[in-house]
Amino acid sequence: MAAAQQLCTFFLNPYFFGIEVHKVQEVLRPQDITRVPLSDAVVGGLINLRGQIVTAIDLRGCLGLEASRNEDSMNVVVRTEEGAVSFLVDEIGDVVEVEDGGFEPPPDTLEGPVRELVRGVYKLKDQLLIVLDTAKALRQKNEEAELRPATE
Amino acid sequence: MGELDEIIKEFLVESNEGLDQVDCDLVALEKQPDDKELIARIFRAVHTLKGTSGILGFPLLESVTHAGESLLSRIRDGRLPMTPAIASALLSLIDFSRRAIQRVESNGSDSGEDGSSLVEQLRSLTGVSPSIGASADVDLYSGQPETHRLGEILVEDGHLSQQAVHEALAQQQSGDSRKIGEILVGTGTVVPKAVVQALGTQADVRSASSASTIRVDVAMLDRVMNLVGELVLARNRTVQFAATSADAGFLSTVQSLNLITAELQEGVMKMRMLAIGNVWNKLPRLVRDMAQACGKQVRIEVDGSETELDKTIIEAIKDPLTHIVRNAIDHGIESPEERRNAGKPVEGVISLRAFHEGGYVNLNISDDGGGIDVERVKAKALARGLMSSEQLARASEREILPLVFVPGFSTAEKVTNISGRGVGMDVVKTNIEKIGGTVDIHSKVGQGTSLQIKIPLTLAIVPALVVTSHGERFAIPQVSLVELVRLDATSGSKQIENVRGAEVYRLRGNLLPLVRLDRQLGVEDRSATDDNLQIVVLQADGRQFGLLVDEINDTEEIVVKPLGKHLKNGACFAGATTMGDGRVALILDVRGLAQEAHVVSENQRAMHGESLSAVANKEDRQQWLLFKAGANARMAMPLSSVQRLEEIRKSDVERSDNQDVVQYRGQIMPLVNVAESFRLEQATSSDPLEVIVHAHRGQSVGFVVSEVLDVVDQTVVPELSGGRAMLGTAVIQQRVTDIVDIDQLAEMALKAAAQPSAALIGA
Numbered sequence: 001m002a003a004a005q006q007l008c009t010f011f012l013n014p015y016f017f018g019i020e021v022h023k024v025q026e027v028l029r030p031q032d033i034t035r036v037p038l039s040d041a042v043v044g045g046l047i048n049l050r051g052q053i054v055t056a057i058d059l060r061g062c063l064g065l066e067a068s069r070n071e072d073s074m075n076v077v078v079r080t081e082e083g084a085v086s087f088l089v090d091e092i093g094d095v096v097e098v099e100d101g102g103f104e105p106p107p108d109t110l111e112g113p114v115r116e117l118v119r120g121v122y123k124l125k126d127q128l129l130i131v132l133d134t135a136k137a138l139r140q141k142n143e144e145a146e147l148r149p150a151t152e
Numbered sequence: 153m154g155e156l157d158e159i160i161k162e163f164l165v166e167s168n169e170g171l172d173q174v175d176c177d178l179v180a181l182e183k184q185p186d187d188k189e190l191i192a193r194i195f196r197a198v199h200t201l202k203g204t205s206g207i208l209g210f211p212l213l214e215s216v217t218h219a220g221e222s223l224l225s226r227i228r229d230g231r232l233p234m235t236p237a238i239a240s241a242l243l244s245l246i247d248f249s250r251r252a253i254q255r256v257e258s259n260g261s262d263s264g265e266d267g268s269s270l271v272e273q274l275r276s277l278t279g280v281s282p283s284i285g286a287s288a289d290v291d292l293y294s295g296q297p298e299t300h301r302l303g304e305i306l307v308e309d310g311h312l313s314q315q316a317v318h319e320a321l322a323q324q325q326s327g328d329s330r331k332i333g334e335i336l337v338g339t340g341t342v343v344p345k346a347v348v349q350a351l352g353t354q355a356d357v358r359s360a361s362s363a364s365t366i367r368v369d370v371a372m373l374d375r376v377m378n379l380v381g382e383l384v385l386a387r388n389r390t391v392q393f394a395a396t397s398a399d400a401g402f403l404s405t406v407q408s409l410n411l412i413t414a415e416l417q418e419g420v421m422k423m424r425m426l427a428i429g430n431v432w433n434k435l436p437r438l439v440r441d442m443a444q445a446c447g448k449q450v451r452i453e454v455d456g457s458e459t460e461l462d463k464t465i466i467e468a469i470k471d472p473l474t475h476i477v478r479n480a481i482d483h484g485i486e487s488p489e490e491r492r493n494a495g496k497p498v499e500g501v502i503s504l505r506a507f508h509e510g511g512y513v514n515l516n517i518s519d520d521g522g523g524i525d526v527e528r529v530k531a532k533a534l535a536r537g538l539m540s541s542e543q544l545a546r547a548s549e550r551e552i553l554p555l556v557f558v559p560g561f562s563t564a565e566k567v568t569n570i571s572g573r574g575v576g577m578d579v580v581k582t583n584i585e586k587i588g589g590t591v592d593i594h595s596k597v598g599q600g601t602s603l604q605i606k607i608p609l610t611l612a613i614v615p616a617l618v619v620t621s622h623g624e625r626f627a628i629p630q631v632s633l634v635e636l637v638r639l640d641a642t643s644g645s646k647q648i649e650n651v652r653g654a655e656v657y658r659l660r661g662n663l664l665p666l667v668r669l670d671r672q673l674g675v676e677d678r679s680a681t682d683d684n685l686q687i688v689v690l691q692a693d694g695r696q697f698g699l700l701v702d703e704i705n706d707t708e709e710i711v712v713k714p715l716g717k718h719l720k721n722g723a724c725f726a727g728a729t730t731m732g733d734g735r736v737a738l739i740l741d742v743r744g745l746a747q748e749a750h751v752v753s754e755n756q757r758a759m760h761g762e763s764l765s766a767v768a769n770k771e772d773r774q775q776w777l778l779f780k781a782g783a784n785a786r787m788a789m790p791l792s793s794v795q796r797l798e799e800i801r802k803s804d805v806e807r808s809d810n811q812d813v814v815q816y817r818g819q820i821m822p823l824v825n826v827a828e829s830f831r832l833e834q835a836t837s838s839d840p841l842e843v844i845v846h847a848h849r850g851q852s853v854g855f856v857v858s859e860v861l862d863v864v865d866q867t868v869v870p871e872l873s874g875g876r877a878m879l880g881t882a883v884i885q886q887r888v889t890d891i892v893d894i895d896q897l898a899e900m901a902l903k904a905a906a907q908p909s910a911a912l913i914g915a
Binding site: 032034035036037045046047048051052053054055082083085 | 382624673674675713715716725729730734735736738
């Protein structure tokens with residue numbers, strides 16, 4: 001039997017993404033976001049998560065997709081080594097169970113920032129589910145942040 | 153965790169505390185060798201350590217402390233005088249014990265170091281053979297309960313001799329069932345009153361050590377503190393919500409919630425407070441050792457060691473304080489010969505003072521040493537390219553001294569193993585500023601140096617001013633706040649003046665550099681007007697600047713939360729907080745903001761320096777606007793007479809009544825060509841024209857110059873009396889410069905316009 005795993009899925013229109021369900025802390029409706037001036041473009045702002053201040057990452061920006069309005073974005077809060085971080089996404093999907101048999105590494109034709117952050121693709125019956133590498137998504141951002149002062 | 157582990161843990165904590173105290177007491181004892189109370193306290197601490205380490209099975213610790221105890225008991229009984237050699241030996245005993253305790257903590261055993269030489273040293277100082285020393289000790293304590301026996305207290309109080317107690321004890325052991333106090337009173341060796349008093353002391357000591365305090369894990373305290381922080385925020389929210397309600401019952405409930413929360417907050421903060429003495433206690437020992445190593449004589453004086461501070465802050469200032477004291481001994485205090493030659497007492501004094509003021513704790517560390525030679529700092533600053541010679545010549549002492557905080561800056565001629573490497577003072581400053589404090593330095597050559605440190609009582613909850621800029625709220629910690637200025641709604645923009653691209657505001661005659669918060673944060677809305685702006689006057693690094701914001705909301709207690717790692721790059725923010733309505737607001741880092749703002753405009757930084765010196769020397773200094781008129785004439789006018797600097801396109805210049813005019817802010821403003829007025833050689837005319845706008849009797853007059861050069865700040869003494877409209881000539885920036893009498897010039901220009909044919913300055 002092929003190993004199965006559960007993915008929390010969401011949409012960054014027109015794509016369909018997934019994150020391993022055990023990394024996801026919770027999913028929230030659109031929150032009041034406080035923008036952070038002078039911050040990296042992919043930082044959507046700050047949200048108040050029951051008294052804890054959490055950085056929201058504009059995932060569309062991360063992936064080089066055109067921006068959508070942050071006010072309507074859903075939050076996928078993931079646990080990281082540095083505490084909780086929220087990803088801003090367009091729409092939340094179901095938790096789906098996938099099997100390793102349907103997994104493939106990113107296709108060669110996939111280019112640009114998306115390829116860097118994608119672990120692979122599951123071939124579902126009616127669409128493709130892209131698995132996001134959350135650690136890489138955050139690291140890429142941090143590296144950019146470190147580079148910034150030097151280029152200023 | 154087993155019960156034994158618990159006991160050992162407690163032993164470690166208690167022993168460390170005890171040793172810190174002994175450290176202090178020993179140094180004090182050196183100064184006052186006859187202080188019986190000090191000796192008794194040291195003796196008790198060492199005795200306790202010996203007893204406990206014996207019970208818990210740390211033989212090495214037991215053997216060295218035993219030797220120490222014997223030595224101490226002889227000193228206590230007056231059989232041995234206190235000497236520096238004994239003090240040193242006892243201090244090394246303390247150090248040895250500390251190391252042993254550290255080993256117990258890390259690997260559960262005190263072994264790992266040879267204590268025999270230390271024991272030998274202590275015994276030889278005791279001056280008796282080991283067996284006698286030990287037996288004297290046993291004699292006094294065998295079969296007795298813990299310390300603070302009645303007899304001991306009576307001896308300490310000076311009512312009894314050791315001998316009498318021994319006799320009474322012997323009597324008790326040989327069958328007398330009465331209490332020791334009764335025996336002593338019975339034999340008439342002591343008056344009953346003294347015994348009652350001693351019993352009181354005994355009870356005090358007992359209760360103080362057991363019932364009135366408990367030990368609490370710091371992590372637990374932190375957790376409670378965090379929760380209270382959350383509660384404060386929830387309270388803020390409830391109070392805000394209650395404002396919309398008319399239910400009297402609810403309102404009074406909110407009111408009491410409000411009060412209780414405030415009290416709880418205060419209580420929890422107090423729980424975390426530690427006396428600054430906890431840090432200072434370590435200093436006498438440090439001073440003693442350092443002074444000996446440097447061959448100097450230094451005394452430390454402390455005042456206000458009961459001043460309380462939050463634990464985290466105590467931790468944070470420990471190293472900076474130590475460093476400052478080290479520096480003071482190594483560089484500040486001179487050698488005894490130098491001091492004698494300078495007519496000062498041979499012994500140098502470092503004094504520490506702590507006191508509360510306005511929600512902050514002020515620390516004052518001063519020495520009476522050689523002071524900092526400003527000239528040497530200047531030379532060093534020049535060599536390192538920190539300031540130009542011109543800047544240095546202009547800068548006041550107050551501006552020069554803080555240069556010692558620049559990384560890598562050391563004026564010490566020789567590098568010692570203690571200090572002088574140039575790392576240090578910058579670390580001190582950074583650490584203090586990290587916790588929201590400020591450092592100020594004053595120094596007088598030959599008289600000493602003093603450092604003023606201002607630190608907040610606590611880090612967790614700070615009062616802040618909430619402002620709005622471009623629709624976003626920002627919190628500004630009140631420590632940096634100086635005052636608020638509301639710009640008149642109708643003439644808001646006119647009060648903001650412009651000097652070479654840098655916006656300034658005249659605050660009681662001094663120019664205050666302005667920073668637009670929205671522009672600084674890159675969220676400026678260019679369509680917005682300058683109406684209804686507010687100036688928040690802030691202070692950072694001893695400099696004042698005005699922050700332009702849209703709205704000033706309120707002051708609020710905020711709970712500072714750090715920003716996530718992803719946002720560490722912004723120098724402008726110190727953290728974030730949640731507001732009453734549940735939204736997040738960013739906390740501005742005033743210092744970072746000021747620094748960023750300087751980076752943005754080179755000009756502004758120059759302005760900044762200027763206005764500062766102007767403040768420092770306002771009695772005899774004035775700011776001058778330097779400009780070029782015609783092809784090569786350098787002229788200056790007082791900056792205070794300049795309303796604005798404008799660039800006007802030639803195509804906008806119109807002619808009216810034989811006078812060049814321009815429409816300016818709904819007025820017709822005459823233009824006066826300065827070069828023409830003074831009949832100077834004309835420069836090739838530029839487009840747009842550089843115009844200095846001056847208000848003359850309510851009428852704006854524009855002076856056309858060929859170039860605006862600079863703003864300088866200096867004392868100008870006109871040397872030659874000039875012609876008309878001329879105050880004289882002075883040397884500014886090493887160049888001969890004409891000082892224009894701007895009012896006379898304006899007068900003449902307007903008159904000339906009325907009499908078209910006459911040349912301006914003819915006769």
